[in-house]
Amino acid sequence: MSGPGDILLSIRGLQKAFGGLVAVRDLSFDIPQGKILGLIGPNGSGKTTVLNLVTAEFAPDRGTILFKDRDIVGAKSFEVCRMRIARTFQLVRVLPHMTTRENVMLGRMFGSAPTVPAHAAKEADALLDRVGLKPRAGMFASQLTYIDQKRLELARALAAHPELLLLDEWLAGLNPTELKIGIDLVRQIGREGITIVMIEHVMEAIRALCHRVVVMNAGERIAEGTPDSVLSDPQVIQAYLGGSDAAA
Amino acid sequence: MDRRTFVKGSAAVVGAATLPRTPAQAQAAPDKIRFGYAITQSGPLGPGADSTTVSNYKLWNKLVNDAGGIMLKKFGKKVPIEMVAYDDQGKPDELLKLTERLIQQDKVDMVLSPYATHMNLAQAPIINKYEYPVIMTTATTNKTYELGPRWPYAFWNIAQPREASQPLSKAIADLKKQGKIKGRVAAIYPSVEYGVENNEAFLEAAKKDGLEVVFNKSYAFGASDLQPLIREVMATNPDAFLAFSYPPDTFMLTEQAQILGFNPQFMYVAIGGVFPQYKDKFGNKVNGILVYGPSDPKAPGMDEYAKAHRDLFKQEYEPGGVNVYAALQLTQQAIETVGEIDRKKIRDVIANTTFKTLWGEIKYVKQLNANPWAVGQWQNGELTVIYPADKAGAKPLLFPKPAWS
Amino acid sequence: MILFEVFLGGLLLGGMYGLIALGLNLQYGVARILNLSYGEFFMGGAFTAFFTIMLWKLNPLLSLFVSLPIAFVINWLIYQYLMIPLVRRAADQDALDADVVLVTFGLFFVFQGLALVNWSGDLRGYSFLSSPVHLVGATVAFNRLFAFLAACALAFALFLVLRYTRFGTALRAMTIDPVAASLVGIDVRKFSALAFAAGGALAAASGMLVSTFISFSSTIGVEYTLKALIVVILAGVGRVTGTLAAGLVLGVVESVGGYLVDPQLTIAINFGLFMLVLLLRPTGLFTRA
Known part of the structure; x- marks a missing residue:
């Protein structure tokens, strides 16, 4: 069991191209245990691809991903989930024909400590309460609003008892009140010892939550440091102002 | 040469020409009588064709050859038989092609019936055109009333x-x-x-x-x-x-x-x-x-037939197939009556004889079996x-x- | 009064339709494999039952002890070693369907060919529970009633498994979205293999039950794959719990329709309903479209 200060996840020389398009180029950075790491950059800089590589949605062309000192490249996505790595999605991916509760139960039942539906249901309800979805536990996930579906995804991810939580623009599209609630929730989760990597465009959240930030552009890491330092880095500002620059 | 010698010599030649031929100089018998058939061996009708018809073709082939073959009295000997078989895949146009092939290319001596009413009907005009007598053994349809008299070479064996x-x-x-x-x-x-x-x-x-x-x-x-x-x-x-x-x-x-x-x-x-x-x-x-469409299990010869079928196929015979075997029997009888492979003569014998077979008495009137079981x-x-x-x-x-x- | 008996007969017939389709909905709806050799296992179940009663003089239900495990194992092997390679390399569901159709069609030929060689193409039938049962003034055949009850029991059991067990929940998730399912830790391949195997076993079970009242031969496989597919599409691909209901609807409409209009039309009505549903509600009667 890793302790605070250890490196939980280490990305080394990661490379991924889709056809002629290089999405991630020789990328390396570490994620320390117990901290919240921000991953930012213009659209198309490869951030989501990094998450997808970690959760083994596809395999990298080169490089290693060390999770607790074990290279997980080559593992299947369901195996990664069982290693207690959970995530949410930019485009919400709930199961529409199952209830809110059942969606969360899935996270619990098939994660690292598999259990039966009856047991999972209890935990699911507790988690739903935590994210504010308790009144809608019996509704079909397809009937939830977009924001509620995002909350559902978070509850589902938490149900898997993750050590590492990957959030892909989870705080996007929220009004100020919702944003505050969301930020508080993420902070709470971080305080429970769960290591978090969050891809965000909402800089307020980055400043409020992240201990460290990694900046990507065109598949490469261009800066790393505290939120304040990277957000005032001229290179970073240039990358954002230069508009979306999906590497050709 | 002088005149006496020429006349003597000519007389000798003419005399020799008119001497009766000895068997050693007779026209040679064919070494096999070849029967060809195109039948459904694949697809949904395949199994039915097999148990009713093909199994009888195979059984008859074996039993006839076990007995030495069919007697061709023109040559004074029994000639063994051989089968040439094709799969028509249940398609009428395939059947027609294969029938032509059996007749034109393989040049079989006789053609045997395909399986199922529509296939029997499809082949009839062709074998009739090429004057190959065929007993159709699995067709029952009103069409035979009109087509029976029309095609002298196609015979219809079962109850219409x-x-x-x-x-x-x-x-x-x-x-x-x-x-x-x-x-x-x-x-x-x-x-x-x-x-x-x-x-x-x-x-x-x-x-x-x-x-x-x-x-x-x-x-x-x-x-x-x-x-x-x-x-x-x-x-x-x-x-x-x-x-x-x-x-x-x-x-x-x-x-x-x-x-x-x-x-x-x-x-x-x-x-x-x-x-x-x-x-x-x-x-x-x-x-x-x-x-x-029954057959009589007590008819003379049926016990032997049943046993031979069982021995060869490890299965009981299908009663609907007995008429097929009977058709083969009477074909053999017709060939033996004619004494050689002369299809026109064979056809005439089939059309005008009352045969005794495993399926009882068979007599054709205008090519239709007069009183089938x-x-x-x-x-x-x-x-x-x-x-x-x-x-x-x-x-x-x-x-x-x-x-x- | 005849109408009531016809309706009841239609329910029983519908139970048969639902029964034969349950397994295919597991294979196609859950494991996403349109198995054209499905009916061959139905046929195998029928033959095993036939030999059990006719050759060994035992209760044909005992044949399930043989046919269920064999069908399960063979289907599992088919999925593991023939289907997984196809799943791996398919770019999308359409490409997978095309490959699967070819391979399972080949399997159908192999299995049917083996059956023809070993068991000939002869029609088979046996008498089991072929006695009348009088229910509320109507008469039904005991064997058909038995198959109907078995269909209900199986459908209910499947419902319980899907709703209340871990395995069943995984199957439901996979049916909805296999990628999302794997992202919550479901080993989609392992469960697909099990679902596919279970589907094959259900095919054999339905073959055994139906063989008690319908005659069959080595070549009936295709006909029953088609019947099952119609019911699956009617219910909605993946709607395992709706399969029985769809079968019942089909059976009742066919029987009552044929009786009220013309017995010649029973099969036309069957297809007619199918086409109507395809036109008006293509995802199936029981999908939450």
Whole structure:
């Protein structure tokens, strides 16, 4: 069991191209245990691809991903989930024909400590309460609003008892009140010892939550440091102002 | 040379030319008689073709050769036979192509019948054109009445719709005359050509015989449940029940009639009623049921035939195939009568001779079998031949059909 | 009164339709494999039952002890070693369907060919529970009633498994979205293999039950794959719990329709309903479209 200060996840020389398009180029950075790491950059800089590589949605062309000192490249996505790595999605991916509760139960039942539906249901309800979805536990996930579906995804991810939580623009599209609630929730989760990597465009959240930030552009890491330092880095500002620059 | 020598020499040559030829100088016998057939060996009709027809071709091939072959008296010797076979895949145009091939390229001596009514009909004009006599053994359709006289080289062996249904109508009329039944007839049939034609032929005969047809409906071929229809039949209170059915329906309606307790005193099912599997399924409940196209298991030679079939195929013979074997028997007899492979002469012999075969007596009138076995009945767990009643081997009708126990 | 009996008969017939389709909905709906050799296992179940009663003189239900495990194992092997390679390399469901159709069609030929060689093409049938049962003034065949009850029991059991067990929940998730399912830790391949195997076993079970009242031969496989597919599409691909209901609807409409209109039309009505549903509600009667 890793302790605070250890490196939980280490990305080394990661490379991924889709056809002629290089999405991630020789990328390396570490994620320390117990901290919240921000991953930012213009659209198309490869951030989501990094998450997808970690959760083994596809395999990298080169490089290693060390999770607790074990290279997980080559593992299947369901195996990664069982290693207690959970995530949410930019485009919400709930199961529409199952209830809110059942969606969360899935996270619990098939994660690292598999259990039966009856047991999972209890935990699911507790988690739903935590994210504010308790009144809608019996509704079909397809009937939830977009924001509620995002909350559902978070509850589902938490149900898997993750050590590492990957959030892909989870705080996007929220009004100020919702944003505050969301930020508080993420902070709470971080305080429970769960290591978090969050891809965000909402800089307020980055400043409020992240201990460290990694900046990507065109598949490469261009800066790393505290939120304040990277957000005032001229290179970073240039990358954002230069508009979306999906590497050709 | 001088004149005397020339005359003597010429006389000697002329004399030699007129001497009777010795056997050693006779025209050589063929070393094989080749029979060709194109038949369905794949697809849904394949299994039926195999158990009814192909197995008989193979059995006959073996038994004839075991006996040394067919006697060609022109050459004074028996000549073994050989088969050339093709798969028509159930497609009529494939059958036509293959038939042409057998005749033109393989140059077989004789052609044997394909399988199923529409295939028999398809091949008939071709073998007729090339003047190959063929006995068609699996066609039953009204078309033969018109085509039989038209094609001298195609012979139709089994009971056609009229021959199949007239005896039924007559039997019911007789029973009615004897006061044994009221003569209320219910008939059902699948809505395919066979069912429609047989039903029509029966209705014609019933009209002439003055029978009362109280119920007459068709059902979808391949139906999964005939109980509603049988209920409707029962509601009209018939004492004679006829079903011009195909194997799956034959089995199903028999079971469902039993379930409903429907006990007509006179009951007929068509195709499949002769199958050993029909008896296997229903046991003694088959007794009294009349069926289409029987063969007589007690006919002379049948024991040997049954044993030979069992030995070769490890399976019981299919009664519907006995007519196929009989056709082969009479073909052999015709060839032996002619003494050589002269197809025109063979055709004439087939057309004008009464043959004794495993399937009883066979005589063709305008190429149609004059009185094939049309209706049989299960009696005491055995298949018996009933109609034509005047044909050698026919047994009397068992009436009434015993109630399902 | 006849109408009521016809309706009842239609329910029983519908139970049969639902029964034969349950397994295919597991294979196609859950494991996403349109198995054209499905009906061959139905046929195998029928033959095993036939030999059990006719050759060994035992109760044909005992044949399930043989046919269920064999069908399960063979289907599992088919999925593991023939289907997984196809799943791996297919770019999308359409490409997978095309490959699967070819391979399972080949399997159909192999299995049917083996059956023809060993068991010939002869029609088979046996009598089991072929006695009448009188219910509320109507008569039904005991064997059909038995198959209907078995269908209900199986459908209910499947419902319980899907709703209340871990395995069943995984199957439901996979049916909805296999990628999302794997992202919550479901080993989609392992469960697909099990679902596919279970589907094959259900095919054999339905073959055994149906063989008690319908005659069959080595070549009936295709016909029953087609019947099952119609019911699956009618219910909605993946709607395992709706399969029985769809079968019942089909059976009742066919029987009552045929009785009221014309017995010639029973099969036409069957296809007619199918086409109507395809036109009006293509995802199936029981999908939450």
